[in-house]
Amino acid sequence: MITKEKQEKTEGEEIINDEKIVESVLNGSSERYREIVNRYHPKLLRYTITLIGNKDKAEDIVQETFIKAYVNLHSFDTKKKFSSWLYRIAHNEAINNIRKYRREVSLEENELFVNKIASSQNVSKEVIDNEKALEIGRCIQKLSIKYSEPLELFYIGEKTYEEISDILRLPISTVGVRINRAKQMVKKICTNLEGKL
Amino acid sequence: MNLEQKDDFGARVMGEIKKREIEMKPRWVFTVISVAVVAIFMIMLLLTTILSSFGLFRIRHVNPFGFLHLGSTGWWIFLQIIPWELFSFVVLGILLTWLLARRFDISYKIGFGFLALALVSIIFSIGFLLDCNEFGEQAEKNGIATILLKHDSSGENWAVGDVINLEKESFTILMHNNRELIVHFDSQTKFQPGQQSRVSDRVRIIGRVKDGEFWANLVEREEK
Numbered sequence: 069m070i071t072k073e074k075q076e077k078t079e080g081e082e083i084i085n086d087e088k089i090v091e092s093v094l095n096g097s098s099e100r101y102r103e104i105v106n107r108y109h110p111k112l113l114r115y116t117i118t119l120i121g122n123k124d125k126a127e128d129i130v131q132e133t134f135i136k137a138y139v140n141l142h143s144f145d146t147k148k149k150f151s152s153w154l155y156r157i158a159h160n161e162a163i164n165n166i167r168k169y170r171r172e173v174s175l176e177e178n179e180l181f182v183n184k185i186a187s188s189q190n191v192s193k194e195v196i197d198n199e200k201a202l203e204i205g206r207c208i209q210k211l212s213i214k215y216s217e218p219l220e221l222f223y224i225g226e227k228t229y230e231e232i233s234d235i236l237r238l239p240i241s242t243v244g245v246r247i248n249r250a251k252q253m254v255k256k257i258c259t260n261l262e263g264k265l
Numbered sequence: 266m267n268l269e270q271k272d273d274f275g276a277r278v279m280g281e282i283k284k285r286e287i288e289m290k291p292r293w294v295f296t297v298i299s300v301a302v303v304a305i306f307m308i309m310l311l312l313t314t315i316l317s318s319f320g321l322f323r324i325r326h327v328n329p330f331g332f333l334h335l336g337s338t339g340w341w342i343f344l345q346i347i348p349w350e351l352f353s354f355v356v357l358g359i360l361l362t363w364l365l366a367r368r369f370d371i372s373y374k375i376g377f378g379f380l381a382l383a384l385v386s387i388i389f390s391i392g393f394l395l396d397c398n399e400f401g402e403q404a405e406k407n408g409i410a411t412i413l414l415k416h417d418s419s420g421e422n423w424a425v426g427d428v429i430n431l432e433k434e435s436f437t438i439l440m441h442n443n444r445e446l447i448v449h450f451d452s453q454t455k456f457q458p459g460q461q462s463r464v465s466d467r468v469r470i471i472g473r474v475k476d477g478e479f480w481a482n483l484v485e486r487e488e489k
Contacts (some may be wrong), residue, residue: 094289101282102275109274134278139287143295237373 086150094141101141105134108151111225112158118220119162119213129165133158152234155225159217159235166213207257215250222247306365310388313358315400316413317392320351322401323416326441327425331469331487338471342423351413359384419446424470424479428462436462438470448472450481457485 086104093101112133116126137144137157144153208216221227221235229247233240281287324330329346332339363381366372372380395401405414418425418440426438426446435449448470462468462484472481 098282099279102279105278106275131274131278131281135281135285135287138278138282139290140295141289142292143290233373234370237367239373239376242376 087146090141090144090150091146094146101134101138104137104150104154108134108154112154114224115155115220116158116162118224119159119217120165125165125169126162129161130158133161136161149231149234152227152231155221155227155231155235156237163213203261204254204258207254207261210257211250211253215246215253218243218246219250219254302365302368306362309358309362309365310384313355313362314388314391314395316351316358317355317388318395318400319404319410319413320348320355321389321392321396322414323348323351325396325401326416327418328469328487331425331485332423332471335471335483335485338422342420342471345420346423348416355388359388362388416441418442418444419479421474422472424448424472426468428464428466428468431462431464438468446479448479448481448484450484454481455483457483462486 084103086107089100089103093104109130112130113123113126116129116133117123120126120129133154137154140157144150208219211219218232218236218238221232222229227235229240229243232238232243236243238246324347327346329343332342332346335342359381363377363384366380366384367377375383401414404410424438424440424446426440428436429439429445430437434451435447437445437447439445456462467487469485469487470479470481471483472479474480
């Protein structure tokens with residue numbers, strides 16, 4: 069399992085966990101919410117781009133996510149993990165958007181995703197040239213959100229199975245099954261595509 | 266993404282919050298919602314359980330399953346007797362309870378399929394226990410939910426009841442709600458398991474109405 073940095077910090081800075089910041093926002097220091105926004109903006113943007121496939125729309129969704137989170141901040145239980153709660157809101161926003169519009173995933177935006185999966189499968193990064201990356205990207209595009217989302221959260225979001233379970237509101241066992249199945253499906257789709265070429 | 270861009274986005278969101286005069290919903294709103302969800306969930310669970318016990322009560326009284334082995338006519342009678350409307354309410358209740366239960370964190374941790382199974386088991390187990398303790402009879406006696414408890418012990422081609430009187434060519438059965446029915450029989454009438462009924466036997470009958478009288482084609486004694 070991928071180890072992960074819980075919080076971002078610059079050199080010499082003290083790590084302040086999300087939940088502490090949220091507590092202080094709830095206690096009146098609303099300006100501190102900006103720290104949360106800046107901390108999670110890149111991660112949520114990447115996540116929503118994978119779901120939506122359109123950077124501009126993803127930006128709007130992320131902005132709405134932060135605003136919704138701010139409005140409902142009192143419903144957050146500070147004993148729980150803030151990031152999972154925030155991702156859940158982003159997930160709902162993205163799904164609502166997908167229901168309205170069709171999913172448009174661009175291959176370029178999937179490159180990071182592709183490389184992460186490849187490296188996790190002990191495939192040397194050098195072996196995966198751009199062409200190959202695009203090919204795997206095409207395979208991932210063929211996956212439904214049901215499978216691509218947990219895969220994205222695991223490899224790009226660097227979330228644990230438990231956190232993914234909280235975000236997607238699925239049993240942990242289902243999360244594991246979906247990730248494994250998604251990996252197999254990507255492999256199968258890619259093999260089929262190669263055969264056709 | 267560089268630091269400047271990150272700061273820009275943070276400022277953008279905070280600016281938007283100020284511009285649209287967005288405020289946090291107070292904590293009490295969420296407390297009220299949580300309490301309401303729990304209360305509605307409990308009420309739904311209770312109502313569905315009571316409805317299931319009413320359904321079991323009606324099934325116990327006429328035992329539609331007893332007709333199943335009596336051929337196609339038996340199956341047709343079975344379909345007529347089952348309290349479909351009551352079980353439709355139970356299914357609806359289970360569905361609504363399940364949807365409410367999905368709001369709780371425990372629901373996805375145990376799995377939605379398992380949750381549905383657990384709800385069905387809980388509702389029907391408690392419903393069964395209530396029925397064993399004659400909850401339906403008590404409700405009927407006190408005039409509660411009479412529409413839901415009301416049911417027939419006989420139809421155009423069937424009847425279920427206890428034999429209270431025997432004549433040469435007829436017998437009388439006592440049905441639910443102390444209604445009596447005179448059942449006529451002739452040489453064509455089949456008696457199962459091969460002998461005529463006795464007083465106090467519980468019988469299920471397949472028959473027909475002829476000239477305002479109920480004639481039995483088949484009389485089956487039910488094991489008590």
